[in-house]
Amino acid sequence: MLHEIQAVLAIECKNVSMSIRKKTIVQHASFSIAKGKIAGLLGPNGAGKSTLLRILTGMTQPTSGYVRLFGERTSVSTLSRLSFLPDRGKLPAWLTAREWLQFASDIYPDWDAERAGQLSVSLAIKLDTRISSLSRGEEARLQLLTCLARTTPLVILDEPFTGVDLLSREQIASTVVADLADGERTFLIATHDIKEMENLFDTIVLIGDGHIHAVDDVEGLRCAGKSVESRYREVFA
Numbered sequence: 001m002l003h004e005i006q007a008v009l010a011i012e013c014k015n016v017s018m019s020i021r022k023k024t025i026v027q028h029a030s031f032s033i034a035k036g037k038i039a040g041l042l043g044p045n046g047a048g049k050s051t052l053l054r055i056l057t058g059m060t061q062p063t064s065g066y067v068r069l070f071g072e073r074t075s076v077s078t079l080s081r082l083s084f085l086p087d088r089g090k091l092p093a094w095l096t097a098r099e100w101l102q103f104a105s106d107i108y109p110d111w112d113a114e115r116a117g118q119l120s121v122s123l124a125i126k127l128d129t130r131i132s133s134l135s136r137g138e139e140a141r142l143q144l145l146t147c148l149a150r151t152t153p154l155v156i157l158d159e160p161f162t163g164v165d166l167l168s169r170e171q172i173a174s175t176v177v178a179d180l181a182d183g184e185r186t187f188l189i190a191t192h193d194i195k196e197m198e199n200l201f202d203t204i205v206l207i208g209d210g211h212i213h214a215v216d217d218v219e220g221l222r223c224a225g226k227s228v229e230s231r232y233r234e235v236f237a
């Protein structure tokens with residue numbers, strides 16, 4: 001029975017706490033995300049979103065508690081099942097976008113070259129420009145492409161739209177990510193861009209001051225006459 005429950009959960013975060021230099025950053029965080037869902041991790045600045053995502057991906061060990069991805073404790077094997085866009089990732093500046101994508105296709109066994117080609121068109125990637133000459137938003141798109149061109153069952157994105165302009169954010173949210181959400185892959189996306197993203201989410205996890213304040217089913221919110229934004233204001237205002 002326990003095995004069956006775990007099999008349908010992409011992410012299970014149990015009583016996770018994290019302290020750095022005696023400062024508590026995440027406290028007793030517990031929630032789960034079912035397979036195939038698109039979940040938003042939402043909360044004010046400094047709430048602990050990036051720290052929690054690093055713990056979920058296995059980049060950082062929690063002080064206590066544990067994480068299971070697809071029923072398995074975070075390990076080398078779970079690492080290969082997720083594609084992670086960290087909040088302050090940087091790509092090698094001396095490469096062109098095309099050279100970077102070639103490199104990425106060599107190192108990731110789950111790279112989908114056809115999808116990478118489609119994404120470079122829809123994300124308007126400047127393939128022959130050196131990464132050092134890309135704007136912040138252009139580099140953010142290239143980083144997003146690098147994550148989305150992999151076929152991992154779990155995609156975790158930390159602020160994928162930093163520096164991306166409003167219309168592109170809307171377009172990327174409504175077409176690129178929505179296209180990839182086939183009910184099989186699971187997405188967890190930390191973002192402040194609630195308006196552009198809210199139509200995409202099935203579930204939202206609201207975190208503030210390192211505490212999980214709520215885990216809501218978005219359809220349930222809508223039935224109760226609430227939007228993701230109004231729920232966010234209700235919890236944090």
Ligand SMILES: Nc1ncnc2c1ncn2[C@@H]1O[C@H](COP(=O)(O)OP(=O)(O)OP(=O)(O)O)[C@@H](O)[C@H]1O
Pocket residue numbers: 020021023025043044045046047048049050051052
């Ligand atoms: N290595 C660290 N040492 C000390 N404090 C840290 C460290 N990393 C994070 N913090 C603190 O933990 C808190 C949560 O940071 P985190 O980056 O997880 O928040 P966030 O919700 O992602 O914020 P934002 O929305 O502003 O990106 C902040 O107060 C931050 O200063």
